[in-house]
Amino acid sequence: MPLTTSSITPCLWFDDRLEEAAAFYTALFPRSSVGTMTRYGDSGPGEPGSVMAGEFTLDGLTFRAINGGPMFSFTEAVSFAISCADQAEVDHYWDGLLAGGGEESMCGWLKDRFGLSWQVVPVRLYELLSDPDPARASAAQAAMLGMQRIVVADLEAAADAAGARR
DSSP states (O other), X not given: OOOOOOOOOOEEEESSOHHHHHHHHHHHSSSXXXXXXXXXXXXXXXXXXXXXXXXXXXXXXXXXXEEOOTXXXXXXXXXXXXXXSSHHHHHHHHHHHHTTTOEEOSTTEEEOTTSOXXXXXXHHHHHHHTOSSHHHHHHHHHHHHTOSSOOHHHHHHHHHHHHHTO
């Protein structure tokens, strides 16, 4: 029997806004597109012509999704992390994902208007948290814990101030 290659694809459950969400996300992320949308026919259970399920790709990662109704909603127990090259990229995703009714949280976390949780994190944060000087790493962490949107310049200033005190 030949071996097959398996893959893991995130599958998201929307109440009834899958098509809107796919358009929103694909407009924000590069290398993104809306794929096939399967629509209900006359046999239901949804309104004929309305979206039942679909696929979209965000920055090369394929997502599947369904319009499953109001029984389930997103929680912070599952989030998608975006590693950003610089502050401009952080700002792009932060502002974009909040557009239209999202909510800011702490430490680079937010919920978009669909209730999906995201972590918008500059790569520089990971570098500073791994600084070989524990005082610099600790100062960067303390600064991050007080932020909603992560601000790279503020992280670096905190780390530099701690390093200068040593």
